Amino acid sequence: MSEFEAELVVDRRESVADGVLSLTLRHPLGEELPAWEPGAHVDLVLGPGLERQYSLCGDPADRSGWRIAVLWEPEGRGGSAHVHERMGRGDKVRVRGPRNHFALRPARRYRFIAxxxxITPIVPMLSAARAAGAEWTLLYGGRTRASMAFLDELALYGDRVTVAPQDETGLLDLGSVLDGLPVGTLVYCCGPGPLLDAVEERCPPDVLHVERFRPKEQQQAGGDVEFEVVLARCDRTLTVAPGVSVLDTVRAAGVDVLYSCTEGTCGTCETDVLEGTPDHRDSVLTDTEREAGETMMICVSRCRGRRLVLDL
Incomplete structure (x- = not known):
């Protein structure tokens, strides 16, 4: 399994809101970058042990560069500080991807909530929905108007976009968007955990698509007990000890696998399950995908029984 990975150059750096920095990344030789679709993100390898995922928020048709936006998080884990303080125009950064677990599915109507x-993965979705002739609206909240990115771009959509800064309007009126959804409507939501939790409580799961930047608290189906994992392609059987992830077990055995966040949010380590029942603990898969049990995120998920066979 392989994917695009290269050193890209920061071609443009601009502030798009208070505490939000936009970077445009290009190939140093001017080559086109891989195609992507709305909802995709890339990994930035900022240093040893410092890898972060950022949604692509530019124009998918423009393969000359990838645009991302990074929020300054003083209490974060160091990724945003590195980008804001140390990455300038002309600097290089190793990038992997793109990868998409938040793809925009065809629909007659969309309700976007950010x-x-x-807002970053939602921006290119709006253009795609308009191009497809779908009916759509966006409800966009933030702490203050000044802290909300891309307002100038969103203003071009007129009254399809409702901008609701909390200091002006209070908490988002989710009922105005989610109550009485017409048949054929899909809901796409991205933002802080409390917002996503509130939307999940009000929205039918079969129409809802969310992307989380932080792991969701999981109700674990099974205990954290020892089990076996069979690597079908390697013809090896390993023991996964309590408190040790499948990912760490596989890597300790010398098997090279792709991974990034190690929190079950980015989807990089998604692996096909050939036999056994996963104990899903990720924040990526839908309920339907979990029930199917065809893949799992090996950085956090475990086994409901005593044995898993993986396509590794």
Whole structure:
């Protein structure tokens, strides 16, 4: 399994809101970058042990560069500080991807809901929905108007976009968007955990698509007990100990696998399950995908029984 990975150059750096920095990344030789679709994100390898995922928020038709936006998080884990303080125009950064677990599915109608920096994957979805002739609206919330990115771009859509800064309008009126959804409507939501939780409580799961920047608290189906994992392609059987992830077990055995966040949010380590029942603990798969049990995120998920066979 392989994917695009290269050193890209920061071609443009601009502030798009208070505390939000937009970067445009290009190939140093001017080559086109891989195609992507709305909802995709890339990994930035900022240093040893410092890898972060950022949604692509530019124009998918423009393969000359990838645009991302990064929120300054003083209490974060160091990724945003590195980008804001140390990455300038002309600097290089290793990038992997793109990867998409938040793809825009065809629909007659869309209701988009974004909170804060959660607007980033939504921006290219709006253009795609308009191009497809779909009916759509966006409800966009933030702490203050000044903290909300891309307002100038969103203003071009007129009254399809409702901008609701919390200091002006209070909490988002989710009922105005989610109550009485017409048949054929899909809901796409990205933002802080409390917003996503509130939307999940009000929205039928079969129409809802969310992307989380932080892991969702999981109700674990099974205990954290020892089990076997069979690597079908390697013809090896390993023991996964309590408190040790499948990912760490596989890597300790010398098997090279792709991974990034190690929190079950980015989807990089998604692996096909050939036999056994996963104990899903990720924040990526839908309920339907979990029930199917065809793949799992090996950085956090475990086994409901005593044995898993993986396509590794």
């Amino acid at each position: 909170g804060g920096i959660g």
